[in-house]
Amino acid sequence: MSSNSSKSGHAGFKVTRRTFAAGLGATGFVAGTAPFNIVRGQGAALKVGVLLPRSGYQAGIGQDCQRGVEIAGGILKDLGYPSLQIMNADTESNVDNARAQAEKLINGGAQLLVGAFDSGQSTAIAQVAEQKGIPYVINIAAAPQITEQGYKFVFRNFHTAGMILGGAFKNQKEVFAIAGSAPKSVVFMHVNDTFGTAMQKGIGAVMPKFDMPYKVVETIAYDPAARDLSVEVAKAKATGAEALLVVSRLNDAILLTRELVKQRWSPMAIMSMGPGWYEDQYLKTLGKLSDGPMTFVPWYDPNKKVSKMLEAALAKAHPGVNVNTNHVYTFEALMVAADAYKRAGSTDPKALADAIRKTNITENVSTGPGIMFNEKGQNDKLEITGIQNRGGKLPTIAPKVAAIAKPELPMTPYNKR
Amino acid sequence: MPAEIYLNVAVGGLLTGLVYGLMALGLSVIFGVIRVVNFAHGEMMTIAMYIAIMLFSAFNLDPLVMLVPIAAVLFALGYVMQAGLINPFINRPEHSQFILLVAVALIMVNGLLIIFGPDARNVQTSYSFDSFQVGPLIVDATKVYAGLAAITVAAALFAFFRFSFLGQAIRACADNYIGALVVGLDVKRLYALTFGLGAACVGAAGAILVLIIDVTPPLGPAYTLLAFVIVITGGLGSMPGALLGGILIGMTEALAGLFFTPSAKSMFAFGILVLVLLFRPQGIMGRKAA
Numbered sequence: 001m002s003s004n005s006s007k008s009g010h011a012g013f014k015v016t017r018r019t020f021a022a023g024l025g026a027t028g029f030v031a032g033t034a035p036f037n038i039v040r041g042q043g044a045a046l047k048v049g050v051l052l053p054r055s056g057y058q059a060g061i062g063q064d065c066q067r068g069v070e071i072a073g074g075i076l077k078d079l080g081y082p083s084l085q086i087m088n089a090d091t092e093s094n095v096d097n098a099r100a101q102a103e104k105l106i107n108g109g110a111q112l113l114v115g116a117f118d119s120g121q122s123t124a125i126a127q128v129a130e131q132k133g134i135p136y137v138i139n140i141a142a143a144p145q146i147t148e149q150g151y152k153f154v155f156r157n158f159h160t161a162g163m164i165l166g167g168a169f170k171n172q173k174e175v176f177a178i179a180g181s182a183p184k185s186v187v188f189m190h191v192n193d194t195f196g197t198a199m200q201k202g203i204g205a206v207m208p209k210f211d212m213p214y215k216v217v218e219t220i221a222y223d224p225a226a227r228d229l230s231v232e233v234a235k236a237k238a239t240g241a242e243a244l245l246v247v248s249r250l251n252d253a254i255l256l257t258r259e260l261v262k263q264r265w266s267p268m269a270i271m272s273m274g275p276g277w278y279e280d281q282y283l284k285t286l287g288k289l290s291d292g293p294m295t296f297v298p299w300y301d302p303n304k305k306v307s308k309m310l311e312a313a314l315a316k317a318h319p320g321v322n323v324n325t326n327h328v329y330t331f332e333a334l335m336v337a338a339d340a341y342k343r344a345g346s347t348d349p350k351a352l353a354d355a356i357r358k359t360n361i362t363e364n365v366s367t368g369p370g371i372m373f374n375e376k377g378q379n380d381k382l383e384i385t386g387i388q389n390r391g392g393k394l395p396t397i398a399p400k401v402a403a404i405a406k407p408e409l410p411m412t413p414y415n416k417r
Numbered sequence: 418m419p420a421e422i423y424l425n426v427a428v429g430g431l432l433t434g435l436v437y438g439l440m441a442l443g444l445s446v447i448f449g450v451i452r453v454v455n456f457a458h459g460e461m462m463t464i465a466m467y468i469a470i471m472l473f474s475a476f477n478l479d480p481l482v483m484l485v486p487i488a489a490v491l492f493a494l495g496y497v498m499q500a501g502l503i504n505p506f507i508n509r510p511e512h513s514q515f516i517l518l519v520a521v522a523l524i525m526v527n528g529l530l531i532i533f534g535p536d537a538r539n540v541q542t543s544y545s546f547d548s549f550q551v552g553p554l555i556v557d558a559t560k561v562y563a564g565l566a567a568i569t570v571a572a573a574l575f576a577f578f579r580f581s582f583l584g585q586a587i588r589a590c591a592d593n594y595i596g597a598l599v600v601g602l603d604v605k606r607l608y609a610l611t612f613g614l615g616a617a618c619v620g621a622a623g624a625i626l627v628l629i630i631d632v633t634p635p636l637g638p639a640y641t642l643l644a645f646v647i648v649i650t651g652g653l654g655s656m657p658g659a660l661l662g663g664i665l666i667g668m669t670e671a672l673a674g675l676f677f678t679p680s681a682k683s684m685f686a687f688g689i690l691v692l693v694l695l696f697r698p699q700g701i702m703g704r705k706a707a
Contacts, residue, residue: 056635060534092635097696192680220681227630230429230557231682238422251537252630261546262557285539289546 046341046352048243048334049110051101051125052117056093057225058089060281061249065117065139068330071313075331078309079363081338091121099124104222106132111347112340114333115320115383117326119194126154135340135353139333140325142274143198147378153349155356157297157332157366157383161198162206167384168273168296169210171398175294175386178397178411182213183243187236189256190247191224199247199273215239224249227318233259243269244331248276254285261289261414266409269294280321281393290390292411299385300328301367301402310365322394328365335361337369367402421553426675428556431563434667435466436625438543439662440640442574442646443618450611453503456518459640459672460525461616465491465623466632467533473540477571480540480624481566487569487624488617494614500609507608522637529634537631545628563625570621571660575612578656587611591654646686649691654704661701665689 021141025310050069053062069086074086087110089415091098102113106128113129113136116122122141129136138146138153144160146361159167176182188203196235200219207216216238229252236244243266248256253276262264270293276282277293300323311323312330338357341347344355357377362370368383386398388407395405444458455461468487469480480487506514519596547558578584587685590597590607597604630636643666651662673685693700 055530055535057537057633059633060537063534063536221678223680223683226679228433229679231426231671232679234422234426234429235675235679238419254537254539254631258546262559263546263555264548264550285541400545 007215022133039259044347045085046335046337046347047087047109047111047312049087049089049102049105049108049113049115050334050379051089051091051098051105051113051115051121051244052330053093053121054088054090056091057251058093058118058249061117061275062091062093064279064324064326065115065264065330067321068139068313068319068327069334071310071317072326072334074333075306075309075313076335076338078113079306079335080342081335082342084338084341086336089115091118093118093121095120095124098122099128102128103132106134110134111349112137112337114139114330114337117141119146119198122146123194126151129153133349135349135356135358137333137336137356139330141195143194144202145198147376151377153284153353155336155373157336157371157373157379157382158329159382160347161195161202162377163380163382164203164273164297164384165199165206165388166210168271168386169207169212171296171386172212172294172385173212174398174400175407175409176213178400179407181268181409183241184214184281185217185239185241186214186271187239188216188219188242188245188247189232189236190219190221191249191252192221193224193249195274196224196247212408214243214327216245222252226250226252226255228256230263230334231260232256233265237263237265241267243267243271246270246272246277247274248272249274250276250279250281253277253279253282254411257282257289259285264415266411266413266415270411271296278322278324278387278389278394279326280324283322283389288417289392289414291417292408294386294388294409295394296384296398298325298329298382299367299387299396300365303394303402304363304365306363324394332365332371335364419479419553422663423475423672423675425554425556426671428554429560430619430671432557432560433629434662434664435564435567435571435660436622437643437647437667438651438663439571439625440619440622441644441651441659441663442571442656443615443622444644445648445651445654445656445659446574446618447612448648449656450587451499451507451608451663453507453514453612454518455612455615456641457513457522457525457637458619458644459642460522460529460637461494461631462619462623462626462640463529463632463634463637464494464525465620466627466636467529467538467623468620469627470538470540470632480544480693481562483646484570484621484624488620491620491623492613496609498616499612500605503612504605504608517658522641526634526637533634534554535633535635537633539631540627542628552680559628563628566625567622571656573657576619577614583607583610587614591598628646646690649700650690651695652700655704656700656701658700658702665701 052065089101102125120139121136128400130153135153140158142161147156272295278295283290341351342354344351360372364370367385368381374380387394388397396402397407447455472478472483490572544558549556648659651658669685670682674682
């Protein structure tokens, strides 16, 4: 019985050398068809060109964004995303170089671009990416026009200048209400680069909608690579304004603070709506003189699961460095890339761009409901957060739901520290 | 705007201009004697600034106290550069000298980038945030010390060229190259000494300027350009002209920022240069070519 059964069985499914070879060939054929492409596509890492100002006057910030790149790989792996192969490029804080480096990365095999912190540089990269048909995920850059061009390959998970201003004014009013005091007049000082100018234009359009308690008595633009801001501060001080509204970078934020101290002017508040004032180098360089400025910027929600992972990874890789916008949005740009690659299952630029358009990441880091893009490639659901420099830390002071500290307003005068 | 603001800004511009003048003085000395345009001038100043930062970080030594040793290091660098690198190019076409010095400048910038990285560095002394109040005037203490140091170094250099034998020999080389050879002066050695002195000047300026501004490796080219603007305004080869040019440019930048828009300060400095070139091409204190 057993013998017969065995015989009949072998008659139907006997594996001979010929059938084995045929089976192997069939397997190979099937492996080459579409369903198996997903597996094959994700076996290789997606080549992501990361453009940042690693040298030049924005180098400090570019290097800080790079920390977000360094820690991203481990977190993305833990979250089940596929690998990314990072190709680094330095924009040298220069628009022309950003354009040239973007082309170089694409020619070198980059399948997706990320960067470049600065609006001017990002605008140039966006043009190259669109022309070459390579998806570009902006980490940080707020000039509104970048996502108003009708580009098909450009995506921004960051606020526009208008979104920052609207959120900042809303948060400032909350802060004034909690503190029980508000400045009646401010001087608006800003860098005259693409971002600074966009913010300056936005103030005229956005501020009237918020019925702010202060008026802007003077607007002072200055070169972001300025080496001396004594004249600018003297001019601002001469207006007699009670507070400073600023859009800065890192080096100029340090220079402005030094001049405020030297010229013996302590405004009741310094309200920043951009980088510089919250950065570690600012805190370390100025010590107790760094306390007091409030910054209303794109930030992170410390209560989210991935935020905690980011905090832990950064603390491990760079002890003593506070998580900030640079890390958060650079990490999230890479998260968008990995998520799109996972869903597209292909490195084809069009497939990646289509996948990015359908992004819906709710387990993220930044404040707001998550990462999703509108028809222009803009995440318009992000929210602004208010933070204040306190003893080298950056507690959240607004919005109320996220606040963990009461705002200190007016700030302690420089000569009483 | 209160009147004292104008005075405050003018005084600040004057003090910064003195340091600019000292920096440009080095360029003027080198060109006046050797007729070589040092395209690595700002980069040499950046090296001096990094030396000052290292000394401050390691031993807490005030850059003003270390001014002479830093100038001596730059003197040695300048001497070696002239003796080993530039002297062989003296009788070659000018463009090959330009290319040589531009190459040296690029090597310096990238060398500094490799060694120190791109982050801005600064020196924060005990008086970094001090200021003097004189009536309604508030003057930055650091700029006062920097201005005084610049005047002292410039005066020492003037005295050297006016009263010392070596200074007179260098002036003789500048006035009449063939005559200097005829009377037996070692011209190539004197050239090396001159380049060393020019480098020492820029070294002293770097040690002073590091108190006022933050340093990054790419800072050099901007200061090379600034030094050119100053010496051309003051008069190529004229030492008093370099100082005067520095003061003029420093004050123009400061006051233009106050009267007009701060973001256009440099535009006015270049405007002065264009005006000088139009009406006095040899510079304010320069001599017309014979």
